[in-house]
Amino acid sequence: MIEVEHISKTFKVSRRGAGFSEAFKALFHKQYECIKALDDISFTIEEGEMVGYIGPNGAGKSSTIKILSGILTPEQGRCLINGRVPWKERTAHVKEIGVVFGQRSQLWWDVPVIDSFELLRDIYQIPDHTYRKNLDELVSLLHVEQIIRTPARQLSLGQRMRCEIVASLLHDPKILFLDEPTIGLDAVSKIAVRDFILERNRKHHTTVILTTHDMQDIETLTKRIILIGQGKILMDGNLEDIRKQFSSGKRLTVEYNGDAVKSCDGMTPVSLMNQHAIFDIDTKRLSVSDAIAYITQQVDVKDISVEGSSIDEVVANLYHQYQI
Numbered sequence: 001m002i003e004v005e006h007i008s009k010t011f012k013v014s015r016r017g018a019g020f021s022e023a024f025k026a027l028f029h030k031q032y033e034c035i036k037a038l039d040d041i042s043f044t045i046e047e048g049e050m051v052g053y054i055g056p057n058g059a060g061k062s063s064t065i066k067i068l069s070g071i072l073t074p075e076q077g078r079c080l081i082n083g084r085v086p087w088k089e090r091t092a093h094v095k096e097i098g099v100v101f102g103q104r105s106q107l108w109w110d111v112p113v114i115d116s117f118e119l120l121r122d123i124y125q126i127p128d129h130t131y132r133k134n135l136d137e138l139v140s141l142l143h144v145e146q147i148i149r150t151p152a153r154q155l156s157l158g159q160r161m162r163c164e165i166v167a168s169l170l171h172d173p174k175i176l177f178l179d180e181p182t183i184g185l186d187a188v189s190k191i192a193v194r195d196f197i198l199e200r201n202r203k204h205h206t207t208v209i210l211t212t213h214d215m216q217d218i219e220t221l222t223k224r225i226i227l228i229g230q231g232k233i234l235m236d237g238n239l240e241d242i243r244k245q246f247s248s249g250k251r252l253t254v255e256y257n258g259d260a261v262k263s264c265d266g267m268t269p270v271s272l273m274n275q276h277a278i279f280d281i282d283t284k285r286l287s288v289s290d291a292i293a294y295i296t297q298q299v300d301v302k303d304i305s306v307e308g309s310s311i312d313e314v315v316a317n318l319y320h321q322y323q324i
């Protein structure tokens with residue numbers, strides 16, 4: 001179980017103006033600015049839950065993950081993960097967590113990937129039979145058999161990410177922190193990584209905290225989302241409820257025979273091409289069935305399709321609503 005209560009974290013950063021004279025002045029008189037990366041955040045995550053931790057750039061997601069993994073120490077608040085304080089009991093804590101930072105590597109750059117895995121085995125003191133079993137299983141599930149003898153620097157991004165995931169799970173962690181695990185991956189690799197995470201959660205009951213800007217990751221993997229903005233937790237809830245609350249409506253696409261089709265109150269025309277019209281329906285003002293009835297009164301409908309708001313639109317509405 002992950003318990004976070006009233007955590008705050010401030011970074012002190014030096015600031016100076018542009019140019020040589022400002023650089024010279026800064027040698028004698030440094031100016032600092034305090035950035036409140038996390039401002040009194042609290043949440044609880046149960047064992048086996050998969051949670052999407054979302055927010056715009058600079059919101060505080062990575063800072064939270066770093067605190068939860070014991071890399072950063074907050075100046076205020078309490079955090080317990082399976083009964084341990086991450087930054088105080090680091091050695092015991094890291095044996096229970098796996099971390100993947102999409103933008104950084106835990107693999108040694110110049111050596112074959114398998115050597116990094118073996119180094120991790122020694123660092124985590126993984127018993128030999130557990131290491132062998134996990135390595136064989138992960139390597140085959142993530143299809144990296146052909147590349148583990150290649151140095152990390154020679155791998156493509158997608159190949160490296162799969163190896164990063166293997167590295168993060170060799171010691172059987174109960175909790176997995178994934179910070180943008182599908183960044184820059186092609187569609188096939190994204191699906192492979194998502195399927196693997198789902199399966200891992202289902203089979204091993206692994207708790208997963210996922211931060212990402214890819215809303216398809218969130219939609220596929222999580223039922224609950226926590227929204228952070230400007231260092232504060234703004235919302236914590238069920239994805240389906242959020243979708244209902246922040247969906248802007250439905251999109252209706254109609255193909256028809258006849259003259260141009262007109263819209264009514266609650267219908268916004270998006271495109272009115274030759275006998276092919278697209279309308280956005282504000283379902284708070286007009287039901288989809290009433291919109292269809294209104295159209296069929298005017299023209300002979302050949303085909304009609306209704307789509308809900310995409311998860312990207314839902315999240316864009318959410319950010320807009322919270323002004324972040």
Ligand SMILES: Nc1ncnc2c1ncn2[C@@H]1O[C@H](COP(=O)(O)OP(=O)(O)OP(=O)(O)O)[C@@H](O)[C@H]1O
Binds near residue numbers: 012036056061
């Ligand atoms: N080591 C650091 N030193 C100074 N400021 C930092 C440091 N790490 C983070 N910050 C600042 O803290 C704030 C939160 O950063 P953080 O990396 O947690 O955001 P994020 O939500 O992960 O963003 P992104 O989606 O862009 O990765 C930002 O304003 C950032 O500039």
